[in-house]
Amino acid sequence: xxxxxxxxxxxxxxxxxxxxxxxxxxxxxxxxxxxxxxxxxxxxxxxxxxxxxxxxxxxxxxxxxxxxxxxxxxxxxxxxxxxxxxxxxxxxxxxxxxxxxxxxxxxxxxxxxxxxxxxxxxxxxxxxxxxxxxxxxxxxxxxxxxxxxxxxxxxxxxxxxxxxxxxxxxxxxxxxxxxxxxxxxxxxxxxxxxxxxxxxxxxxxxxxxxxxxxxxxxxxxxxxxxxxxxxxxxxxxxxxxxxxxxxxxxxxxxxxxxxxxxxxxxxxxxxxxxxxxxxxxxxxxxxxxxxxxxxxxxxxxxxxxxxxxxxxxxxxxxxxxxxxxxxxxxxxxxxxxxxxxxxxxxxxxxxxxxxxxxxxxxxxxxxxxxxxxxxxxxxxxxxxxxxxxxxxxxxxxxxxxxxxxxxxxxxxxxxxxxxxxxxxxxxxxxxxxxxxxxxxxxxxxxxxxxxxxxx
Amino acid sequence: xxxxxxxxxxxxxxxxxxxxxxxxxxxxxxxxxxxxxxxxxxxxxxxxxxxxxxxxxxxxxxxxxxxxxxxxxxxxxxxxxxxxxxxxxxxxxxxxxxxxxxxxxxxxxxxxxxxxxxxxxxxxxxxxxxxxxxxxxxxxxxxxxxxxxxxxxxxxxx
Numbered sequence: 001x002x003x004x005x006x007x008x009x010x011x012x013x014x015x016x017x018x019x020x021x022x023x024x025x026x027x028x029x030x031x032x033x034x035x036x037x038x039x040x041x042x043x044x045x046x047x048x049x050x051x052x053x054x055x056x057x058x059x060x061x062x063x064x065x066x067x068x069x070x071x072x073x074x075x076x077x078x079x080x081x082x083x084x085x086x087x088x089x090x091x092x093x094x095x096x097x098x099x100x101x102x103x104x105x106x107x108x109x110x111x112x113x114x115x116x117x118x119x120x121x122x123x124x125x126x127x128x129x130x131x132x133x134x135x136x137x138x139x140x141x142x143x144x145x146x147x148x149x150x151x152x153x154x155x156x157x158x159x160x161x162x163x164x165x166x167x168x169x170x171x172x173x174x175x176x177x178x179x180x181x182x183x184x185x186x187x188x189x190x191x192x193x194x195x196x197x198x199x200x201x202x203x204x205x206x207x208x209x210x211x212x213x214x215x216x217x218x219x220x221x222x223x224x225x226x227x228x229x230x231x232x233x234x235x236x237x238x239x240x241x242x243x244x245x246x247x248x249x250x251x252x253x254x255x256x257x258x259x260x261x262x263x264x265x266x267x268x269x270x271x272x273x274x275x276x277x278x279x280x281x282x283x284x285x286x287x288x289x290x291x292x293x294x295x296x297x298x299x300x301x302x303x304x305x306x307x308x309x310x311x312x313x314x315x316x317x318x319x320x321x322x323x324x325x326x327x328x329x330x331x332x333x334x335x336x337x338x339x340x341x342x343x344x345x346x347x348x349x350x351x352x353x354x355x356x357x358x359x360x361x362x363x364x365x366x367x368x369x370x371x372x373x374x375x376x377x378x379x380x381x382x383x384x385x386x387x388x389x390x391x392x393x394x395x396x397x398x399x400x401x402x403x404x405x406x407x408x409x410x411x412x413x414x415x416x417x418x419x420x421x422x423x424x425x426x427x428x429x430x431x432x433x434x435x436x437x438x439x440x441x442x443x444x445x446x447x448x449x450x451x452x453x454x455x
Numbered sequence: 456x457x458x459x460x461x462x463x464x465x466x467x468x469x470x471x472x473x474x475x476x477x478x479x480x481x482x483x484x485x486x487x488x489x490x491x492x493x494x495x496x497x498x499x500x501x502x503x504x505x506x507x508x509x510x511x512x513x514x515x516x517x518x519x520x521x522x523x524x525x526x527x528x529x530x531x532x533x534x535x536x537x538x539x540x541x542x543x544x545x546x547x548x549x550x551x552x553x554x555x556x557x558x559x560x561x562x563x564x565x566x567x568x569x570x571x572x573x574x575x576x577x578x579x580x581x582x583x584x585x586x587x588x589x590x591x592x593x594x595x596x597x598x599x600x601x602x603x604x605x606x607x608x609x610x611x612x613x
Contacts, residue, residue: 024549025549027557028549029549030557032545032548032557032564033492033532033541033545034493034494034533034536034560038491038494038558040491040495041485207556207592208504208558208559208591209494209558258494258557258558259556259592261592290496
C-alpha cells in the first residue's frame with residue numbers, strides 16, 4: 001500500500017465507526033425473503049389499470065382518434081385525452097428554472113416519437129385495458145423524421161419545436177458555451193494538433209422492475225401515490241403542477257426502487273395515473289410493460305463529440321476545443337441539465353489553459369433521452385480518456401505520464417471558472433497503478449495534488 | 456373459453472384456483488393468491504425474476520400456464536422462508552451483500568436452491584451456469600456467486 005493510502009486506511013480505522021466497515025443492510029431481510037413491497041406488489045379492491053395508446057410512427061400529425069370500438073371492450077371504464085389534463089404541457093426541469101414547457105402529457109395534434117402517448121385508457125383489468133388500446137383507430141399523417149443530431153441542425157431538417165429550432169436555447173445561445181483563455185492562440189503555439197470524433201449510442205437503463213405507480217383516492221380528498229420514482233418530491237411537485245392541485249392534496253409514498261440508474265427520475269406515470277384516479281374515484285395502477293420500458297422510457301442520450309487538442313512536445317495540453325452534440329430525442333426531460341454538466345466536465349480532470357466548448361442539446365424523433373448515471377459526464381469521460389491515450393500514442397509518451405503531467409492540482413482554475421479545491425487525481429492514479437502492479441517512475445511518484453499550490 | 460379449476464401443491468399445501476385458459480402460474484401466484492415474493496420483471500421469459508420451483512426444478516412462472524402444474528408441487532420463496540430467521544441461502548445472500556435493489560433476489564435464491572438441492576458442492580462455473588438466465592441489473596453477480604458458495608458451505612454444516 002502506498003504511503004498516502006495506508007495513512008488514510010489507518011485514519012479510517014481509528015476515527016470512523018461506519019466508514020470502512022460492513023454494515024448490515026436495513027432493507028436486506030425484506031429483499032432476501034421477498035417481503036419488500038415494490039409498487040407492483042400493491043393492489044387495492046376496485047383498482048383499475050391504465051394503458052397508453054401510443055404513436056406507431058416517429059413523426060406525424062394526428063388527424064383523428066376513434067375510441068368507439070375500444071369503448072365496447074368489456075371492462076372498459078374511460079379514456080383520457082389531452083383535454084382532460086389541466087396543464088398538459090410541461091417540462092420537468094421547470095422546478096430549477098428551465099423553460100419553456102414543451103412536452104405534452106398526452107399528445108395534442110402531433111407526435112414526435114414512436115411510442116409517444118396519445119391517450120390513456122382505464123379499464124377493470126390490465127387485459128381489458130390492453131384490448132381496448134389495441135382497438136383504438138388512429139388516423140395519422142406521417143411526416144419526415146430525423147434521427148441524427150447533425151442532420152437535425154441542417155437548414156432543411158423538419159423543425160420539431162414551436163420556437164423554430166431543433167436545439168435548446170441557453171440564454172439566447174444555441175448551445176451551452178464555455179470560454180477560457182484563447183484557444184486559437186494555443187493551437188498556434190502547439191507542437192501537435194490532435195483531432196478525433198467520438199460517438200456513443202443511446203443506452204436503456206433496463207431496470208428489472210419496470211416503471212410503475214398506483215394512485216389511490218383517499219376519503220379526505222387527498223391522493224396517495226405509491227411510486228417507484230427515484231425522485232419522490234420532484235415527481236410530486238411536477239404532478240401537482242400538471243394537475244393544477246395544491247401540493248398538500250398529494251401524498252407520495254416511495255423509496256423502494258427495483259433498479260433505476262437514472263431511468264426513474266422522469267415524471268411519467270404519476271400525473272396521468274393520479275388524474276385517472278381523480279376522474280374515476282378509484283385506485284389506478286399504471287405499470288410499464290417490459291416493451292414500454294425498453295422502447296418508450298427515456299435513455300441515456302446518444303453523443304457525438306468533436307475534439308481538437310493542441311499539445312506540446314513535453315506532453316502539456318495547452319488548448320482544447322470540443323463541440324458536442326447530445327441527442328435529446330423528442331423532448332427535454334433532463335437533457336438541458338445533462339448538457340450543462342457535460343460542458344463543465346468535458347475538458348477532463350486536467351489543467352488546460354485555453355479551452356473552448358460548445359455543447360448542443362438537439363431534438364430528434366427518437367424516444368426522449370434523460371438522466372443516466374453521471375448526467376452527461378460519463379460520455380465526456382469516455383471521450384476524454386480515449387483522447388488522452390491518442391495524445392500519448394501520437395507524441396510517443398507513456399499514457400500514465402501524460403495524465404500525471406496534465407492532472408489538475410489544487411488551486412488550478414477550471415474552464416468553467418471554478419477553482420479546484422479537492423483534487424485527488426494524482427493520488428488515485430498512484431493507488432491504481434499500485435493495485436494494477438504497474439511500477440511508476442520516480443518523477444511521477446514525487447508529484448501530488450498540492451505541488452502547484454506549494455510552489 | 457370457460458374458466459376451469461386447477462389444483463396443485465403450493466409450499467406444502469394443496470391449493471385450488473379457478474382460472475381462464477393460459478393464465479400463467481405467475482399471475483396466479485401474484486394476482487390470485489397475493490404471494491408477491493415471485494417478481495414480475497418482463498413477463499416474457501427474459502429476466503428470471505419470476506423463477507419458482509416446480510417439482511424441484513427452476514421454472515419461469517411467467518411463461519408457464521398454471522394448468523401445466525396441475526397435480527404437481529410448486530415452491531416459491533415464501534415456501535422456503537422460515538417463520539423466524541432465514542433459510543441458509545437467504546442468510547448467505549444477506550451476509551454477503553448479494554442484494555442491491557432486491558428485485559432479482561427471489562429468482563436468484565430459488566435458482567440456487569434448486570442447484571444446491573441436486574449438487575451440494577457446485578463449482579463456481581456451475582453456479583454461473585445455474586444463474587445464467589437471471590438478470591441482475593445492479594451488477595452484483597460477484598457477490599451473488601460468493602453467496603451461493605457460502606450457502607453451499609452453510610448447508611453442508613447444518
